[in-house]
Amino acid sequence: MKLILHARRLAPALLALTLAAAGLARAETGVTDTAISIGQSAVFSGPVAATGNNYRRGIELYFEQVNKAGGLFGRKLQLTALDDGYDPKRTAENTKALVEQNKVFALIGYVATANLIAAMPIAEEAKVPLFAPLVGTTSIRLKHNRYLFHVRASYKAELARITQQLAVVGNDKVAVVYQDSVFGKSNLDTLLELIKAEKLQVVKTLPMAITAQSAADIAAQLKQASPNVIIMIMAGTMSEVLIRDVRGAGLGTPLYTISVGLADAKASAARLNGALRGVITASIVPSPALERYGIVKEYRKAVGASAGEGDNYTVLEGYIAAKVFSEGLRRAGRNLTRENFIAALEGVGTLDVGDFRVEYGPGNHNGSSFVELEMYTAAGSLIR
Numbered sequence: 001m002k003l004i005l006h007a008r009r010l011a012p013a014l015l016a017l018t019l020a021a022a023g024l025a026r027a028e029t030g031v032t033d034t035a036i037s038i039g040q041s042a043v044f045s046g047p048v049a050a051t052g053n054n055y056r057r058g059i060e061l062y063f064e065q066v067n068k069a070g071g072l073f074g075r076k077l078q079l080t081a082l083d084d085g086y087d088p089k090r091t092a093e094n095t096k097a098l099v100e101q102n103k104v105f106a107l108i109g110y111v112a113t114a115n116l117i118a119a120m121p122i123a124e125e126a127k128v129p130l131f132a133p134l135v136g137t138t139s140i141r142l143k144h145n146r147y148l149f150h151v152r153a154s155y156k157a158e159l160a161r162i163t164q165q166l167a168v169v170g171n172d173k174v175a176v177v178y179q180d181s182v183f184g185k186s187n188l189d190t191l192l193e194l195i196k197a198e199k200l201q202v203v204k205t206l207p208m209a210i211t212a213q214s215a216a217d218i219a220a221q222l223k224q225a226s227p228n229v230i231i232m233i234m235a236g237t238m239s240e241v242l243i244r245d246v247r248g249a250g251l252g253t254p255l256y257t258i259s260v261g262l263a264d265a266k267a268s269a270a271r272l273n274g275a276l277r278g279v280i281t282a283s284i285v286p287s288p289a290l291e292r293y294g295i296v297k298e299y300r301k302a303v304g305a306s307a308g309e310g311d312n313y314t315v316l317e318g319y320i321a322a323k324v325f326s327e328g329l330r331r332a333g334r335n336l337t338r339e340n341f342i343a344a345l346e347g348v349g350t351l352d353v354g355d356f357r358v359e360y361g362p363g364n365h366n367g368s369s370f371v372e373l374e375m376y377t378a379a380g381s382l383i384r
Contacts, residue, residue, distance in 0.1 A: 028337040030105025036075045036329065036336070039098030041091050041119065042111040042134075044083035047210060048236035050263035051314060052111045055134050056081050058318020059109050061302055066326055073334040077326070080104065086111075086210075088118035095119040099126045105338065106131055108325060109318065112235070113137040113183035123147055129338055131328075132321035132367075134260070134314075136284070137183060138190045141366060149345060150367040151321045151358055158258045158282035159191045159231075161371045166229055167198040171254065174200050175227035177218060177242055179234040180207040187233045187258075203227050208238055215242045219249035227253060235260040240268045247275040255279045262376075263314055269380030277378040282371055286356065287382060288316045294354030295320060311381070323353050324367075 030037040040059070042052035056079075063077040071077065080102050084090040091110070098104050099122060107123055110116050110133040117140070123130040130148045136155035140148075166174065174195055178184035188205065195202055204225035206218050219242075222230060230246065230253050232239060239261040246255065259282050262268050269276045288311050291297040299319050303310045329336065331344035346362050358367040374382040 028105060029103050031075070031336050034071075034075060035078050036072070037102060037104045038077060038079050039095075039102055039104035039107050040079060040081040040109045041084045041094035041098065041107075041115070042081065042109055043086040043115075044081070045085050047238065048086050048112070048263070050267075051134065051235060051260060052083075054263060054312055054314035055109050055111060055318040055321075058315040058320075059322040060318075061299075061315070062319045062322035062326065065302055072326065072329050073336075075336075077329075079108075081109075084115060086115065088114045091115040092118040092122060095122045099123070099128055104128070105336075106325075106341070108132055109134065109321065111135070113140070113186060114181060116140065117182065120145065120148065127338060129341060131325050134317070135183075136259070137186050139186050144363055144365070146342065149360065149365045151324050152259075152284045152317060153368050153371050154366070155187045155233075155258055156190050156194070157369060157371045158284065159187070159194050161282055161373055162231060162256050162258075162280075163191070163194045163198045163200065165373060166200060171229040172200045173203050173226070173228045175204040175206070175222055175225055175230045175253075176202065177206045177208050177215075177222075177230065177232050177234070179238065180209050183235070184233050191231065191233065208234060208242065210234070210236060210238050212238050212241055215245040216249070218242065219245045219251060222246065222253070223249055223251055229254045229256065232257040232261055236263065240272060243268075243275055243279060244272055247272075257281045259284045259313070264312070265376060265382070266311070266380035269376070269378060274378040276376045276380060279376045280373055281376065281382070283313060283374050283382070284368065284371055285313055285317045285320060286370070286372075287374070287384075288313060289381075293356065295323070295356045296354075298354055313382075320353060320356060324351065324358055327351060327353065 044052045067076045082094040084094050106129040108131045113135050116133045116135045124147050132151040138154050138156040178188045286293040286296050299316050300310055328345040332341040345360050348360050350357055350359050374384050
């Protein structure tokens, strides 16, 4: 009788232990024995579509490699990508859907400043890692965010490289044409601080609509201001419009752009009929033609015969971002959770993914500091 009573008393305790063990074994959201679910909201339509599509292609390219090799600890990487059309409201809606309905493990590859800002509070509240946005806006990096990890260098680093070169060569009368958006205005502020630090002179600042089909009026104002250099803070087809109309107005003034200025330079070059020649851009990844970089050699092998992708900087950037992300997953181990993924990334210190380095730590999620200046040829290739 006592044995029966003891057994009855033990039963609830055994049940509690069993339930606790089941809870501990429960997989993280977005993780099964065979797959890891990852979400992306980016611009796949409209005037900046090439940027989003190329970035996604690079991410997919690396994920395909991982999956062909059997995945990570037997788990395939599954990307769900939603188009936000460059609209921050749609970005927020997509992010909520990815987190609450698709139940993704992490988010990757967001594009544009305002769109990232729309997604950040949703990801942070849900404690979902938000990895490698194609955004370099300095203001976003000033306050540390536990769930946000950058790979690319900041726009401040790009603009600093430009202003430093201008100071060296003596191009001290600067005009700035900036995208009339959160992205453009925020980075204009950054640029003005850098110009002041280098003791350069601003002779004109002009906003430009992202949907602009003509920049003739802007070109006329620039001509009147007589700068000896023009810096463009913009992305997408508007860059092409400005270059066309500035050169069409007879202005041979040197033009500088940041890394997101032209998403498909060769297509732009074909439409610009030689006007792209001499435009200088900041690049935040190595040239896709330089196989002396291990990551470029690996990337070109992965691209193979895919037309056009081999020379695309944004596809390469997506490939690098996906490789760094996957390395974080690998280091987090078989028992993957969002928290041990974050801890794994913060523990890497300096990570070399093929002669391209990123740095992470508990208070540093800023990634790479790689910035170089290159010049476009008439055909849209880049030279140094």
